[in-house]
Amino acid sequence: MGVVEKIKEIEEEMARTQKNKATEYHLGLLKAKLARYRAQLLEPASKSGPAGVGFDVQKSGDARVALIGFPSVGKSTLLSKTTHTASEVASYEFTTLTAIPGVIEYQGARIQLLDLPGIVEGASQGRGRGRQVVSTAKTADLILIMLDATKSEEQRRLLEIELDAVGIRLNKHKPDIVFKRRTTGGITFNSTVKLTQTDEKTIRTILAGYKLHNCDVMIREDITTDDFIDVLIGTRKYIPCLYVYNKIDAISLEQMDKLARTPNTIVISCEMDLNLDYLIERMWAELALVKVYTKKRGAHPDLSDPICLRKGATIEDVCNGVHRSLAPNFRYGLMQGKSSKFSPHAQKVSLQHQVQDEDVVSIFTK
Numbered sequence: 001m002g003v004v005e006k007i008k009e010i011e012e013e014m015a016r017t018q019k020n021k022a023t024e025y026h027l028g029l030l031k032a033k034l035a036r037y038r039a040q041l042l043e044p045a046s047k048s049g050p051a052g053v054g055f056d057v058q059k060s061g062d063a064r065v066a067l068i069g070f071p072s073v074g075k076s077t078l079l080s081k082t083t084h085t086a087s088e089v090a091s092y093e094f095t096t097l098t099a100i101p102g103v104i105e106y107q108g109a110r111i112q113l114l115d116l117p118g119i120v121e122g123a124s125q126g127r128g129r130g131r132q133v134v135s136t137a138k139t140a141d142l143i144l145i146m147l148d149a150t151k152s153e154e155q156r157r158l159l160e161i162e163l164d165a166v167g168i169r170l171n172k173h174k175p176d177i178v179f180k181r182r183t184t185g186g187i188t189f190n191s192t193v194k195l196t197q198t199d200e201k202t203i204r205t206i207l208a209g210y211k212l213h214n215c216d217v218m219i220r221e222d223i224t225t226d227d228f229i230d231v232l233i234g235t236r237k238y239i240p241c242l243y244v245y246n247k248i249d250a251i252s253l254e255q256m257d258k259l260a261r262t263p264n265t266i267v268i269s270c271e272m273d274l275n276l277d278y279l280i281e282r283m284w285a286e287l288a289l290v291k292v293y294t295k296k297r298g299a300h301p302d303l304s305d306p307i308c309l310r311k312g313a314t315i316e317d318v319c320n321g322v323h324r325s326l327a328p329n330f331r332y333g334l335m336q337g338k339s340s341k342f343s344p345h346a347q348k349v350s351l352q353h354q355v356q357d358e359d360v361v362s363i364f365t366k
């Protein structure tokens with residue numbers, strides 16, 4: 001029996017099984033099995049099916065944003081409107097057949113926007129080019145789920161299911177679980193909070209299902225069984241996501257207002273140029289980019305060419321952004337700006353110092 005059939009069998013069994021206290025462990029086991037088969041199906045090294053590889057597009061710029069949506073929602077129109085790259089736009093479905101990268105320049109950052117083919121339901125199981133599309137989404141720093149405001153609400157949930165199936169977790173942080181494999185000593189289980197959505201027995205059952213008999217588990221938030229399986233499998237991607245409803249020129253004001261009030265949601269019209277600037281602003285905010293200016297001794301900072309980094313970046317990342325020889329020869333840094341304690345005077349900082357937006361940094365080497 002192939003992996004796809006096995007997955008189907010488990011899904012059927014899960015659908016048949018009533019959800020209650022008595023079946024909880026069994027369902028937990030089935031979920032774990034299902035997750036393992038899905039992973040097999042999608043990982044590049046898999047022998048059991050075609051590789052889950054994305055489109056081969058070179059990453060460029062400071063961050064990558066992927067456009068995911070059903071056919072003809074206006075993905076290519078958005079790329080053509082916001083970047084200097086043209087991607088074919090047409091009223092028929094599956095106009096775009098490959099990944100097309102464009103660049104949005106904003107606040108000194110270069111954001112790569114990837115136009116992708118439309119996906120269909122079942123994409124993650126290999127329908128259409130869906131598998132390739134959702135695999136490419138895994139490489140993004142931000143996902144834009146693009147939706148047609150004139151179509152039913154159902155589309156959003158369907159797309160979420162497809163992304164979930166390939167291990168993408170949207171707008172979610174990695175569950176706070178410390179998991180360590182050991183060679184001996186059995187299983188130590190600890191939880192610092194009360195677990196209301198799963199329990200020790202379920203987790204032990206899952207560990208047994210994975211033949212993990214020696215490990216430490218420390219749970220630090222009220223997780224679900226699925227969260228635990230995610231951490232166990234370890235290849236999950238936690239990616240921020242914005243829901244972008246296009247074609248608001250074709251719906252009523254009331255409908256638009258309702259959509260716009262949903263969390264993480266932006267309404268636009270590519271055709272009428274409505275709200276596109278705001279979308280880019282929000283993308284920038286979601287990416288949590290910070291720009292840092294570098295300054296040579298005695299010179300003014302170079303304001304025309306900032307280095308863009310992700311939030312949480314350190315002086316070491318700044319060094320690597322300039323040249324890879326800098327960090328190994330680092331002596332100290334001088335910085336001025338928001339993250340400097342004694343601003344406006346320059347502060348001496350180490351490689352580990354975290355930078356903030358608009359900091360000015362000088363690096364001194366040995």
Ligand SMILES: Nc1nc2c(ncn2[C@@H]2O[C@H](COP(=O)(O)OP(=O)(O)OP(=O)(O)O)[C@@H](O)[C@H]2O)c(=O)[nH]1
Nearest residue numbers: 071072073074075076077090094095096118270271
């Ligand atoms: N009314 C309206 N139509 C739009 C808007 N944006 C795009 N369209 C139209 O929607 C159709 C599909 O646009 P595309 O950009 O080709 O859509 P796509 O999502 O790239 O489609 P595929 O590549 O086939 O998946 C075209 O006829 C566009 O002119 C909009 O804001 N309002």
Ligand SMILES: [K+]
Nearest residue numbers: 072090092095
């Ligand atoms: K189209």
Ligand SMILES: [Mg+2]
Nearest residue numbers: 075076095096
């Ligand atoms: Mg297209």
